[in-house]
Amino acid sequence: MKTGLLTGKSCPIATQDISVNLKNRNHAFKEYGYGPPNPDETNTVFWVRKATMYNAPTNTVKGMRCGNCAAFIQTPKMMECIVGGLEKDENKDELSYDEEFVAAANLGYCDLFQFTCAADRTCDAWKSGGPITKD
Numbered sequence: 001m002k003t004g005l006l007t008g009k010s011c012p013i014a015t016q017d018i019s020v021n022l023k024n025r026n027h028a029f030k031e032y033g034y035g036p037p038n039p040d041e042t043n044t045v046f047w048v049r050k051a052t053m054y055n056a057p058t059n060t061v062k063g064m065r066c067g068n069c070a071a072f073i074q075t076p077k078m079m080e081c082i083v084g085g086l087e088k089d090e091n092k093d094e095l096s097y098d099e100e101f102v103a104a105a106n107l108g109y110c111d112l113f114q115f116t117c118a119a120d121r122t123c124d125a126w127k128s129g130g131p132i133t134k135d
């Protein structure tokens with residue numbers, strides 16, 4: 001199900017509904033090894049597990065992130081959906097830092113598992129060729 005925001009197009013529901021977004025994200029955490037929880041930490045165990053799964057050097061696997069996954073969508077329209085979804089319940093006169101928040105987390109949309117996703121994370125379904133940045 002999708003909801004409209006853009007002229008002639010619609011935004012994925014997860015960009016507009018935080019409970020759907022978290023449900024889908026938690027599914028990716030639980031079933032597909034989405035993580036690490038805090039990408040700013042060393043996360044040695046997380047990366048060694050991924051390296052073992054891929055049978056590849058840890059440094060190679062550390063380069064396989066959502067930010068360069070083919071399912072990671074950062075097109076202008078999708079970014080409008082993500083920021084619009086954050087802003088939709090705010091008053092027009094309220095201070096808003098949604099664009100800064102999206103930029104700080106380097107958010108995009110995971111088209112495979114359908115949630116807003118941080119570029120520094122990864123999952124077991126990573127595919128080379130991303131991100132998708134053109135509408």
Ligand code: SF4
Pocket residue numbers: 028034065066067069070071072109110111112113117121122123124125126127
């Ligand atoms: S499919 Fe790609 S964008 Fe989605 S969570 Fe996995 S690595 Fe990230």
